[in-house]
Amino acid sequence: MHIAYCNASGVIGFAEGKTPSVPDGALVIATGDKSTMGAIRACARLAYDNKTYLVPGVPEAENQSDGIDALMKWRDWMKSRSII
Numbered sequence: 211m212h213i214a215y216c217n218a219s220g221v222i223g224f225a226e227g228k229t230p231s232v233p234d235g236a237l238v239i240a241t242g243d244k245s246t247m248g249a250i251r252a253c254a255r256l257a258y259d260n261k262t263y264l265v266p267g268v269p270e271a272e273n274q275s276d277g278i279d280a281l282m283k284w285r286d287w288m289k290s291r292s293i294i
Contacts, residue, residue, distance in 0.1 A: 214239040214250045216281060220268025222254055237278075239265070239285055240294040249293045253284070 213225045215236040222239065224247055225231060232238060240246060254263040267280030288294045 211241060212243060212247045213241050214247055216265050216268065218274060218277065220265040220271075220277065220281075221257075222250065222263040222265060237281065239281070240288075242294065246294055250288070253288055253293060 211226065211228070211230055213230045213232060214222060215225065215232045215238050216222045217233070217236050223233070223236065226247075240250060251263055255266045256262070257264050265281050266284055268277045271277035271280055285294070
C-alpha cells in the first residue's frame with residue numbers, strides 16, 4: 211500500500227509498506243499503488259531544489275484555509291481526470 215500526503219506548507223510526502231503511516235498534522239492526498247504515486251508526482255509542482263514535490267497553490271496561500279482550498283481543488287482536478 212502507498213499513501214501520498216502533504217503538510218501545511220504543501221510539501222508532498224510518500225509512505226509505503228504493509229501499514230504505512232502519515233506524520234501528525236499531514237493530510238492524505240491519495241492511497242494506491244506505485245503508478246498512482248507516480249501520477250501524483252507528475253501532476254505536482256517541483257520545488258527549486260528539483261527534488262521536493264509541492265501541491266500547486268499551497269505554498270503561495272495566504273493562510274491555511276486557502277491552502278486547504280488549493281489542495282482540494284488540485285485533488286478534485288486529478289480525480290475528475292481519473293488520475294487518482
